[in-house]
Amino acid sequence: MHMLTIGAFAKASRLSPKALRLYDELELLRPARVDPDTGYRYYTTGQLERARLVAWLRRLGMPLARIREVCALDPAAAATEIRAYWARVEAETAVRRDLAAFLVDQLSQTPEMSRKDTTMxxxxxxxxxxxxxxxxxxxxxxxxxxxxxxxxxxxxxxxxxxxxxxxxxxxxxxxxxxxxxxxxxxxxxxxxxxxxxxxxxxxxxxxxxxxxxxxxxxxxxxxxxxxxxxxxxxxxxxxxxxxxxxxxxxxxxxxxxxxxxxxxxxxxxxxxxxxxxxxxxxxxxxxxxxxxxxxxxxxxxxxxxxxxxxxxxxxxxxxxxxxxxxxxxxxxxxxxxxxxxxxxxxxxxxxxxxxxxxxx
CATH class of the missing domain: 3.60.40.10 (PPM-type phosphatase domain)
Known part of the structure; x- marks a missing residue:
């Protein structure tokens, strides 16, 4: 089985070594082997597909806890879960859009406008x-x-x-x-x-x-x-x-x-x-x-x-x-x-x- 160092695996998966260490701690992407003397992590080429999926889901903004759940599913169920996640993101974006409009309206108020309302x-x-x-x-x-x-x-x-x-x-x-x-x-x-x-x-x-x-x-x-x-x-x-x-x-x-x-x-x-x-x-x-x-x-x-x-x-x-x-x-x-x-x-x-x- 061909093994990749953490540096080589990071380059191939487009994930940083720091991210890989975090995903190991969270049991999201465990290395195939850890050297008992140096603690150095090694990965197999077969792990690249999961690593790339994690990277893509992070680019979507999905929280790590939910990525762990998605990666444990079969492809069809994972696709359903990603679709549901994105529908929620779009709904929350609409709420944030309204909040942004509220903040723009609030910050656009001039002192004269505020004074005008003071007695009212x-x-x-x-x-x-x-x-x-x-x-x-x-x-x-x-x-x-x-x-x-x-x-x-x-x-x-x-x-x-x-x-x-x-x-x-x-x-x-x-x-x-x-x-x-x-x-x-x-x-x-x-x-x-x-x-x-x-x-x-x-x-x-x-x-x-x-x-x-x-x-x-x-x-x-x-x-x-x-x-x-x-x-x-x-x-x-x-x-x-x-x-x-x-x-x-x-x-x-x-x-x-x-x-x-x-x-x-x-x-x-x-x-x-x-x-x-x-x-x-x-x-x-x-x-x-x-x-x-x-x-x-x-x-x-x-x-x-x-x-x-x-x-x-x-x-x-x-x-x-x-x-x-x-x-x-x-x-x-x-x-x-x-x-x-x-x-x-x-x-x-x-x-x-x-x-x-x-x-x-």
Missing amino acids: LELRYAARSDRGRVRPENQDTAYAGGRLLAVADGFGPAGAPASGAAVEALRFLDTEEVPAGDVLNLLDEAVRGANDAVRDAAGGAGDSGGAGGAGTTLTALVWTGSRLALVHIGDSRAYLLRDGALFLITHDHTVVQSMIDEGRLTAEEAVAHPQRALLLKALPGVTPPNAELRLHDAHPGDRYLLCSDGLSTVVPEPRIRALLTETPSPADTVLALVAEANGAGGPDNVSCVVADVVER
Whole structure:
């Protein structure tokens, strides 16, 4: 049997040696022989067909976890799977196209246009937090006011005090009118205060993310009259419903999401992954906390949803979109969302804040 060194095989398959080593680790493309003394990898010419298939699928953008599944199938089944994958890519591309249009529209807003809307818009809002059907206590905190919307999902032995402290540290923003030009700086300072407050509330429970640790996520919006400033850390979420389309405007700070981003895990595999709740970021964390801060222009008719993962992990996004679209008032909507999560088993605490941007 003719053997190729990893360098020769890389050249023949158009895969880099670095990629081949990664595919070996992932058991996607194992070498035919590994030298027991040097650890050097050797491949057979018969492996070139599989290697080229892997290269082609990577060029399609297919995640490594799914490529492993496709390569294990017979040719007909693999073709069916690739067809299904590409149909999904096209559907997701359409969603990203809508998101790109949304971002272009948002970034094209001039300061004059924003000032023109300042005296014309306001928020109508509601918040609800529920223990769910399984957990013995509610460690979430949800808050909605005329200028501040917030959801925090506590964890660990002092999770409830931690989430409450995070939101309480931002409460002063609900009573002060904040110019849009200053809101991100003020919000950054407020999150630093929240980080300290959560650390104090957690007491001796340890740092977030550690064994037995206590802490909280935090996702909040601050209203300036024409814009909403977003702060986000953890895996609670913020959604925007605009013109019938639902946009997720936060990114989960979790180990599983990072694996999806790297192509090491599919979204389907993430649902059952044993580390799906393991956070990469939370409060208390480093000082200053590494939170996301962004500014969003508001349009009349926009509807915002903040929620803990007790909603997003059990209620599919199409169903969330339907409830946000079909239920008129924020108060009725938060009731419907919580009921939907509990109807799906209510495995976790669930908190929702819904706010509508309306003309005065």
